[in-house]
Amino acid sequence: GLALIVVGPGCQKENKQITLGFSQIGAESEWRTANTKSIEESAKAAGIDLKLSDAQQKQENQIKAIRSFIAQKVDVIAFSPVVETGWEPVLREAKEAKIPVILTDRAVDTKDDTLWVSFMGSDFVEEGRRAAKWLVEKTKDQKDPINIVELQGTVGSAPAIDRKKGFEEIIKDKPQFKILRSQTGDFTRAKGKEVMEAFLKAEGKNINVLYAHNDDMAIGAIQAIEEAGLKPGKDILIISIDAVKGAFEAMMAGKLNVTVECSPLLGPQLMSAVKDLVAGKQLPKRIVTEEGVFPMETAAQEFPKRKY
Numbered sequence: 001g002l003a004l005i006v007v008g009p010g011c012q013k014e015n016k017q018i019t020l021g022f023s024q025i026g027a028e029s030e031w032r033t034a035n036t037k038s039i040e041e042s043a044k045a046a047g048i049d050l051k052l053s054d055a056q057q058k059q060e061n062q063i064k065a066i067r068s069f070i071a072q073k074v075d076v077i078a079f080s081p082v083v084e085t086g087w088e089p090v091l092r093e094a095k096e097a098k099i100p101v102i103l104t105d106r107a108v109d110t111k112d113d114t115l116w117v118s119f120m121g122s123d124f125v126e127e128g129r130r131a132a133k134w135l136v137e138k139t140k141d142q143k144d145p146i147n148i149v150e151l152q153g154t155v156g157s158a159p160a161i162d163r164k165k166g167f168e169e170i171i172k173d174k175p176q177f178k179i180l181r182s183q184t185g186d187f188t189r190a191k192g193k194e195v196m197e198a199f200l201k202a203e204g205k206n207i208n209v210l211y212a213h214n215d216d217m218a219i220g221a222i223q224a225i226e227e228a229g230l231k232p233g234k235d236i237l238i239i240s241i242d243a244v245k246g247a248f249e250a251m252m253a254g255k256l257n258v259t260v261e262c263s264p265l266l267g268p269q270l271m272s273a274v275k276d277l278v279a280g281k282q283l284p285k286r287i288v289t290e291e292g293v294f295p296m297e298t299a300a301q302e303f304p305k306r307k308y
C-alpha cells in the first residue's frame with residue numbers, strides 16, 4: 001500500500017512499501033535451504049515485502065508463480081531458474097507488465113537479454129575448472145590412468161551444464177584422465193547415493209575419483225562407497241562443489257577431499273539491487289559472486305568461520 005509520512009510542514013515524503021516476488025527452485029540441497037534463509041532474512045532486514053514461492057524443482061510451478069506475481073503487480077520479480085531454457089514467454093509477459101526481473105544464482109538461455117535486468121550469482125564454469133585443477137595438481141606425480149565418475153546436477157540446469165564444461169575443459173588435453181560414467185543425481189543426497197551405488201556395481205574398484213556437482217550428492221555417495229566396503233577420500237578421491245557445513249564435516253572425518261565454494265548468501269545483494277531498481281538506478285547486467293576452494297587440510301580451521 002501507499003503510506004504518507006509527514007516530514008515537516010508543507011514537505012511530504014512518499015514511503016512506498018516495496019514488494020518482491022521470488023520464485024525459489026525448491027529445497028533440494030543444504031545450499032538451497034541456506035539460500036532461501038538468506039533471502040528471507042535480508043528481505044525482513046530491508047523492510048521489503050517478500051512473496052516467496054517454492055516450485056518443488058518444477059519449471060511449470062516457477063512459471064505459474066511468476067504469472068501470479070505479475071497478476072499481483074509486485075514491484076520486482078526475482079527467481080532462480082531450475083533449468084536454462086523455456087523462459088521467453090513468461091519473461092515477455094513480465095516485460096509487457098513493466099515488472100523488472102532479476103535472475104539469482106542460475107542463468108537463463110534466451111536470445112533476448114532485455115527480458116531480465118541483472119543476473120547475480122556464481123561463475124559455474126569457473127567452479128568446474130577449479131575442481132579439475134585441484135585434481136590435476138593432486139595427481140601430478142601419478143602415471144597410471146585416472147578413472148573418474150561424475151554425478152551431475154539437475155538435467156538442463158546452468159550449474160550442471162557449466163560445471164561439466166569447466167571440468168572437461170581442464171582435463172581434455174590430459175589423456176590420463178577418463179570420465180568412465182556420468183549421470184544426474186539431481187543435486188540431492190538420496191539420488192547421489194542411488195547413482196553412486198549403480199556406478200560401483202558397474203565399475204567396482206576401477207573408480208579412482210568421484211566428481212560431484214554439489215556437496216549433497218557427494219555426501220550421499222560417501223554412504224554408498226562405505227556400504228560397498230571402500231574408504232571414501234582414500235580409495236576414491238572425492239571432489240564436490242558448494243562448501244556447505246556438511247561438506248566440512250565430511251572433510252574433517254577424512255571422507256571428502258575438497259569442496260569448491262559456491263555461495264548461497266545472495267539475499268543482501270538482491271535486496272539492495274531491488275531497492276536500487278525501484279529508485280530508478282541502473283543495475284550491472286552481471287554480478288559475480290567471489291568464492292574460494294577448500295581442500296580437506298583446511299577444513300578444521302575454516303569450519304568455525306562458515307556461515308552456511
Ligand code: AHR
Binds near residue numbers: 030242
Ligand atoms: O544453483 C546452485 C546449485 O543448486 C548448488 O550448487 C546446488 O547445491 C543447488 O541445489
